[in-house]
Amino acid sequence: MPLPAHLRQFLASVHPYDSLSDADLDTLAQLCTATDYAPGETVFVVGDTAENLYIIAGGEVEITDETDVQISILGPRNSFGERALLRDEAASRTATVTRDCTLIAVPADTFFALIDAHAPVAKFFDRRRPPRSDQKDLTTLPVGQLMTRDPMTCAPETPIRDAAAQMHAKRISSICVSEAQGFRGIVTLRDMTGRVVAEGHDAGAPLSTIMTEHPLTLRPTALVTDVLHLMVERGIGHVPIVEGSDLVGIVTQTDLTRAQAMSSADLVGRVAKAADAGEMARVTAQIPDLLVQLVEAGNRHEVVTRLITDIADTATRRLLALAEAELGPPPVPYLWLACGSQGRQEQTGVSDQDNCLILSDDVTEAQMPYFAALAKYVSDGLDTCGYFYCPGDMMATNPRWCQPLRVWQEYFRGWIATPNPEAQMLASVMFDLRPIGGDRSLFDDLQQKTLAEASKNSIFTAHMISNSLKHQPPLGLLRGLATIRSGEHRNRLDLKHNGVVPVVDLGRVYTLQGQLSPVNTRARLEAAQKAGVLSPAGGADLLSAYDLIAMTRLEHQAAQVKAGAKPNNYLDPATLSDFERSHLRDAFVVVKTMQSAVGSGKGALG
Incomplete structure (x- = not known):
């Protein structure tokens, strides 16, 4: 009726x-x-x-x-x-x-x-x-939707003059070099003018003699913003798109001029060219406004946090370059890594710094002061930029976290063999490591071997599961939400420690159980679902719950910035509608259910 x-x-x-x-x-x-x-x-x-x-x-x-x-x-x-x-x-x-x-x-x-x-x-x-594709900003589209497919290619042995003639005829600014084994390199118009015309290189020589071998590439699933950030930070105008060893497309600056959406890329470009930390800080001060812009444009939470993290990554690499310019070249290879939210590419409007240094085993005691100075330069610069010092001193400035590779290997072996509370905490943090600048080969074997060894140790896995249950969703009695009882944030929900962190912890456990390589939480959940560590239904529910919690957190921070306040993670549930509170509680119930499944040893497949 x-x-x-x-x-x-x-x-x-x-x-x-x-x-x-x-x-x-x-x-x-x-x-x-x-x-x-x-x-x-x-x-x-x-x-x-x-x-x-x-x-x-x-x-x-x-x-x-x-x-x-x-x-x-x-x-x-x-x-x-x-x-x-x-x-x-x-x-x-x-x-x-x-x-x-x-x-x-x-x-x-x-x-x-x-x-x-x-x-x-x-x-x-x-x-x-x-999300509907017609609602997406161009910069958040996969590059596969924008790239030029089947770009012009030549064999490595093609004479330079023949390749130049093809570029002129097709009015293109680059030509890719491929062979039966796959993509080899790229030659741009700048290479032709600089290496051939200006330097008098033999125009009859093979194209491979002037090509850029193994250039920076992206996959079709990368975002358009990834291309923008790569171009402005590295000063390149062409990014080949590859799938495995095969060239599938190319994106050029000309392709991107139509976008007219250089917001986060503009900040990345300015940070990449900054003369000092003070100049960088004037750029990073605009991150809260960028957060508001991205949230109000309807971007998903994992896109927003990825774009914001890109700025921190660029600031770190620029500070490393400035440090080397001041201190001189490093005496041995090193790798700067981020952990925490930067490592997972999940930074929001509130971020401290969590980082470490892995040094070549060739380093001597006499050379360690160089890396101590490097770490101080970069960490001080990041603090100037608004990435405040880690309260737990999880930074490369702490000698414990600035060590040769062999020491890091001993760290991980010790944490796995003796999973006491400190080892659980440290292993949880270190499983989120992501290389930022330096020699990435120092990390590759360490990551894979650690995952393999850890997953085989049932006692360590059990301790990691126990550690993941320490942060509980804020569920109260009588279908309510449990708010903070006292202090500055009384009657608020902690959307970080009781909201996203429980899901972050679950994602880390699934990564361990499945020996999965992703570091980003949402990517971990998707990989766990694909690998069978998570059931289709359980994975879908947890992804949906995480999306709602993470997006609520970002919307809360954006609203604070718009109101002229400093963003934080503490939400007054009274500001939500009944419907919003109900669905947020439903999301917390899903997380609690998944925690119970993991804690009971049933995983998420039962």
């Missing part, structure tokens, strides 16, 4: 329908129906039928999964069914009435018409649906 007047008034008080005009609300009310249900009645089973969105006007509904495990209990002003309508449900969900209940049914076509016609409604539900 059509909605009674008092239910229409109730609908007008529920977000996001409170944003509708009176006329639109009247139309919505005429298209909806209200039905009373008794305890025990099943409203629907997702995966079987999904015809309506349901809004609870009174009573209580229990949502369970395909194994009859309770996912959530929903009360008045909450709704359910939107995930099924949006094809965002990986497993069955059953809705059963537990207390006398009145449900407002919004038909599917009405629901989609609301989303299409009303931006506030679309924005509200979009966090539960996959």
